[in-house]
Amino acid sequence: MSYGDDTTVIARTVARITLPLVLVVAIALLFQGHNLPGGGFIAGVLTTAAFALVYIVFGMEYVQETIFGDEYEPAGSVAGPLVVDRYRTLFGVGLAIAAGTGLGAMAFGKPFLTHTDEVVKPSTEYVAWIPGADFIFGTLFEFHWATAFVFDIGVYFVVVGGLLAILAVVGGE
Amino acid sequence: MATEQVVVAPLLVALVTAILTLVVHRYVRVQKVVSALGGLAYVGAVAMLIQRVRSGAGSHGVEGVLTYQLSEWGAPFGITLVADDLSAFMLGLTAVVSLLALAFSIQYVDEAGQRVSYHPLYHFMLVGVTGSFLTADIFNLFVWFEVMLMSSYVLVVFYSGPQHTKAALQYVVLNLVGSAFMLLAIGGLYSTTGTLNMADLARRLADPASFGISLVPVLGLSAVLFVVFALKAGIVPFQWWVPAAYRAAPAPVSAMLAGVVKKVGIYAIIRLYFTVFANAAPMDLSLPGVVGESTLAFFGPVLFIMGAASIILGGVAAVNRDNVDDLLAYSSIGQVGFIVIALAFAAGGVVAGWEAPDPYGSVAVLGLAAALVYSLNHALAKAALFLASGAVYESVGSIEFDDLGGIAGRMPLLSTGFFVAALSLVGIPPLLGFFGKFLVFDAAVNAGSNLGIGLALLGAILTIAYVTRAWNRGFWGERSEAVEQATPQYGLFATVLVLAVVALGVGVAFDPVVDAAIDAANAALGTGDYIEAVGLEESLTSGGGGH
Numbered sequence: 092m093s094y095g096d097d098t099t100v101i102a103r104t105v106a107r108i109t110l111p112l113v114l115v116v117a118i119a120l121l122f123q124g125h126n127l128p129g130g131g132f133i134a135g136v137l138t139t140a141a142f143a144l145v146y147i148v149f150g151m152e153y154v155q156e157t158i159f160g161d162e163y164e165p166a167g168s169v170a171g172p173l174v175v176d177r178y179r180t181l182f183g184v185g186l187a188i189a190a191g192t193g194l195g196a197m198a199f200g201k202p203f204l205t206h207t208d209e210v211v212k213p214s215t216e217y218v219a220w221i222p223g224a225d226f227i228f229g230t231l232f233e234f235h236w237a238t239a240f241v242f243d244i245g246v247y248f249v250v251v252g253g254l255l256a257i258l259a260v261v262g263g264e
Numbered sequence: 265m266a267t268e269q270v271v272v273a274p275l276l277v278a279l280v281t282a283i284l285t286l287v288v289h290r291y292v293r294v295q296k297v298v299s300a301l302g303g304l305a306y307v308g309a310v311a312m313l314i315q316r317v318r319s320g321a322g323s324h325g326v327e328g329v330l331t332y333q334l335s336e337w338g339a340p341f342g343i344t345l346v347a348d349d350l351s352a353f354m355l356g357l358t359a360v361v362s363l364l365a366l367a368f369s370i371q372y373v374d375e376a377g378q379r380v381s382y383h384p385l386y387h388f389m390l391v392g393v394t395g396s397f398l399t400a401d402i403f404n405l406f407v408w409f410e411v412m413l414m415s416s417y418v419l420v421v422f423y424s425g426p427q428h429t430k431a432a433l434q435y436v437v438l439n440l441v442g443s444a445f446m447l448l449a450i451g452g453l454y455s456t457t458g459t460l461n462m463a464d465l466a467r468r469l470a471d472p473a474s475f476g477i478s479l480v481p482v483l484g485l486s487a488v489l490f491v492v493f494a495l496k497a498g499i500v501p502f503q504w505w506v507p508a509a510y511r512a513a514p515a516p517v518s519a520m521l522a523g524v525v526k527k528v529g530i531y532a533i534i535r536l537y538f539t540v541f542a543n544a545a546p547m548d549l550s551l552p553g554v555v556g557e558s559t560l561a562f563f564g565p566v567l568f569i570m571g572a573a574s575i576i577l578g579g580v581a582a583v584n585r586d587n588v589d590d591l592l593a594y595s596s597i598g599q600v601g602f603i604v605i606a607l608a609f610a611a612g613g614v615v616a617g618w619e620a621p622d623p624y625g626s627v628a629v630l631g632l633a634a635a636l637v638y639s640l641n642h643a644l645a646k647a648a649l650f651l652a653s654g655a656v657y658e659s660v661g662s663i664e665f666d667d668l669g670g671i672a673g674r675m676p677l678l679s680t681g682f683f684v685a686a687l688s689l690v691g692i693p694p695l696l697g698f699f700g701k702f703l704v705f706d707a708a709v710n711a712g713s714n715l716g717i718g719l720a721l722l723g724a725i726l727t728i729a730y731v732t733r734a735w736n737r738g739f740w741g742e743r744s745e746a747v748e749q750a751t752p753q754y755g756l757f758a759t760v761l762v763l764a765v766v767a768l769g770v771g772v773a774f775d776p777v778v779d780a781a782i783d784a785a786n787a788a789l790g791t792g793d794y795i796e797a798v799g800l801e802e803s804l805t806s807g808g809g810g811h
Contacts, residue, residue, distance in 0.1 A: 183286035190283055203272045204335040
């Protein structure tokens with residue numbers, strides 16, 4: 092059996108093209124979220140939107156059987172289809188990551204949720220002979236590391252897990 | 265100064281437990297174990313915090329008031345947590361009730377219940393309660409209220425039958441409206457006073473001219489906020505959600521809602537109106553029935569009327585209920601009325617521009633201490649009674665008085681627990697309830713309020729009436745068929761008995777409790793210490809704490 096028989100070719104094609112774009116934008120928003128517009132929440136919502144597109148165009152079965160390799164069962168139990176269990180685990184792991192970054196600060200004797208950040212530039216000592224090394228390695232590869240980013244990843248998982256669980260349960264009915 | 269991690273410990277223990285129970289949700293037994301260990305760890309964390317506060321540790325040179333700046337942002341810009349005697353008292357009450365309700369839940373909630381996240385929700389509710397007791401930031405208070413409410417919404421609709429859904433819908437809509445008002449009031453306070461930190465708010469209100477604050481809008485906004493707290497506490501005229509919600513929720517959740525979540529509303533009233541708004545400079549109040557110039561002169565009569573109405577309505581309505589949960593729900597409206605009129609006496613004792621009173625003498629301290637002791641008694645006794653109701657339901661299969669009768673002979677352990685808790689609610693010495701009632705009467709006498717004494721008497725008589733009726737219909741008399749065929753759940757009975765024994769033990773060894781309550785009352789009125797302990801910074805760059 093093939094998936095998405097009841098949707099048009101246009102819908103399926105558009106979904107195939109937009110899906111990677113949406114996910115890339117989501118990841119970009121996630122990565123810049125700790126000091127620019129974006130962040131774990133909005134990235135999570137976008138990712139969920141991408142999944143919603145797959146749900147609508149290819150159907151619930153597609154996500155469950157192809158992506159997760161589970162048997163599809165529309166009304167698994169009180170708590171919804173089986174796939175919801177996976178989403179709930181994601182939700183829990185996300186919360187654990189977010190809370191974990193807060194607790195991590197306490198290991199250094201700082202108050203709960205204290206964050207720190209550092210701008211890391213790769214050393215140009217051994218590649219100084221390359222023309223423009225300072226620009227290439229010093230500027231392009233410069234990365235602003237922040238522990239708040241880890242927190243954002245936690246938020247991202249919470250939002251993705253939570254919203255997908257709602258989609259799966261409501262969609263399953 | 266070393267960071268006092270102990271302040272945030274109870275909050276984090278509850279949070280970590282909630283998350284862990286969520287992560288292990290596929291393993292039913294493991295989840296129970298994690299949940300139970302988390303409950304014990306919570307009690308441990310609260311005990312450590314109480315010990316630390318009671319031993320006089322403090323921040324910024326103030327004894328007994330510990331502060332904690334989340335994320336190391338200094339006050340008033342960052343979120344401050346404050347643990348003083350008042351917070352410690354409320355947390356202690358929470359720890360006892362939550363542990364026993366949890367012990368009850370672990371036996372009571374089946375696998376299907378666990379599948380719909382009972383344990384994570386329970387611990388998230390605890391997170392919300394703990395955060396509300398600790399925070400010194402009014403917007404953060406809103407956030408914790410929401411955390412608490414979100415979990416309680418799901419717990420109320422837990423059984424998902426038609427009547428549960430109806431009750432939960434009512435509860436959700438009402439609380440959403442309440443939350444909207446709360447946000448509105450907080451936003452208004454922020455735009456009027458320019459701060460969200462409670463200590464900063466108190467400081468600014470004391471000197472409105474130099475901060476360019478007009479006090480009258482602040483009073484109005486605080487009244488809006490008051491409505492929200494009254495709603496949470498279930499005081500007349502905001503009581504009507506109480507019976508349906510308590511009947512719909514599983515027994516241990518009803519125990520938590522009546523015992524602890526209601527007290528969050530009471531705590532918020534004490535903290536904001538006695539610690540913060542009472543510090544406002546005298547203002548010209550030309551309102552009917554208001555004598556004096558302080559914020560509390562305005563709220564005193566309001567508290568009195570609402571408390572009086574709660575006592576009468578709750579008591580009268582409880583007398584002719586058909587089932588145990590309804591009776592207990594109406595009773596808790598009446599009992600919270602007692603707490604609120606004690607607060608009204610205390611409010612009458614606080615006058616504008618007052619000095620900190622002598623610790624045992626003033627009506628303000630007495631009234632607050634009475635409210636706190638009564639809260640503790642209500643938390644223990646009412647939680648025990650709700651758990652008893654749940655145990656009856658599990659054993660007999662019904663809590664309708666028509667199906668009950670003669671439980672005392674059939675299940676003596678449960679009956680003993682119910683009896684002791686009921687006596688504590690009535691106020692028989694040497695149970696804690698006696699001291700609670702005694703202090704309320706004492707406050708009424710000291711406040712010179714004859715009307716108050718009369719009301720408290722009427723309330724006490726009504727309490728005796730409905731408790732006697734519950735006992736006669738349910739526990740004495742002809743043994744009903746359902747009771748005869750009951751399968752006693754001894755594990756559940758044990759939790760009821762333990763709570764009843766705690767109410768008895770606290771009554772027998774009352775000295776430390778009354779000391780704690782009086783210290784808590786003084787902490788609530790000690791705005792100066794509160795402000796000093798928070799250690800407000802003038803600008804973000806001046807650096808505080810551990811920088």
